[in-house]
Amino acid sequence: MFLGIDIGNTNINYALFKKGSIIYKSFIPTEEYNLKKLKNIKVKDIECVIICSVVPSLLIKLKKDLKKILKKRIYIIGKEIKLPIKNLYRRPEQVGQDRLLNAYAGVNFYGAPCIVVDLGTALTFDVISKDRAYLGGFILPGFSISLKALAENTALLPKLKLAKPKDFIGQDTINSILGGLTYGFAILVDGLIQKIKEKVGAKTKVILTGGDAEFLFPYCKNIDILDPDLIIKGLNLCYEQILKK
Numbered sequence: 001m002f003l004g005i006d007i008g009n010t011n012i013n014y015a016l017f018k019k020g021s022i023i024y025k026s027f028i029p030t031e032e033y034n035l036k037k038l039k040n041i042k043v044k045d046i047e048c049v050i051i052c053s054v055v056p057s058l059l060i061k062l063k064k065d066l067k068k069i070l071k072k073r074i075y076i077i078g079k080e081i082k083l084p085i086k087n088l089y090r091r092p093e094q095v096g097q098d099r100l101l102n103a104y105a106g107v108n109f110y111g112a113p114c115i116v117v118d119l120g121t122a123l124t125f126d127v128i129s130k131d132r133a134y135l136g137g138f139i140l141p142g143f144s145i146s147l148k149a150l151a152e153n154t155a156l157l158p159k160l161k162l163a164k165p166k167d168f169i170g171q172d173t174i175n176s177i178l179g180g181l182t183y184g185f186a187i188l189v190d191g192l193i194q195k196i197k198e199k200v201g202a203k204t205k206v207i208l209t210g211g212d213a214e215f216l217f218p219y220c221k222n223i224d225i226l227d228p229d230l231i232i233k234g235l236n237l238c239y240e241q242i243l244k245k
Helices: 056-069 097-110 143-152 173-200 213-219 230-243
Strands: 002-007 011-018 021-029 048-053 073-076 114-119 122-128 133-141 205-209
Touching: 002 056, 002 230, 011 230, 021 230, 048 056, 048 097, 048 230, 056 073, 097 114, 097 122, 097 133, 097 205, 097 230, 114 173, 114 213, 114 230, 122 173, 133 143, 133 173, 143 173, 173 213, 205 213, 205 230
Parallel strands: 002 048, 048 073, 114 205
Antiparallel strands: 002 011, 011 021, 114 122, 122 133
């Protein structure tokens, strides 16, 4: 059994794996991190820990906390584990390990070429060629950043939580914001996917993942696969294909 942890800007997602299957998964808000909040983690049953992180300061703290209670190895994606995917970014070190892990998981589970659209704190597009090379992609603000920016940078717009709009054309301020973001994001995602396919091939598989993926999925036309747990499953892939070899 091993523990996989994905430290994101909004949430820390974690899962316990046994024989390749998730036996327990949960999350806590990143800003509320406390090791004791990671429920159902039985230290004696854990063989090792694999962590992917985009929050360096929290990674340091989590690793330090885990070492106090766990005498097994802790592997960090990008350090102890180098992902076996060719990185064609102009400056390879600039690519977040979460994006590379999504790419690695995407091609292994769904084939190449593929596009991984991750809708979390940021909205990212990661493009993998038919030769399984990481080509690059796009980074945009996600739902939470967009909602926060509207509330904090305007005098009259309210702070909202993401929710389904009542109508396509908003007939009040709340639904104008929710509809604008929901349908706007869906059109943006579909449009960029179409443009990417013109470059890498019409039959390119498209995977939607991330914390807000299930919310946006019904509004998109160009998504082939909804897999909210792609990055967590990618951690298991690292365990099975890299650590166990």
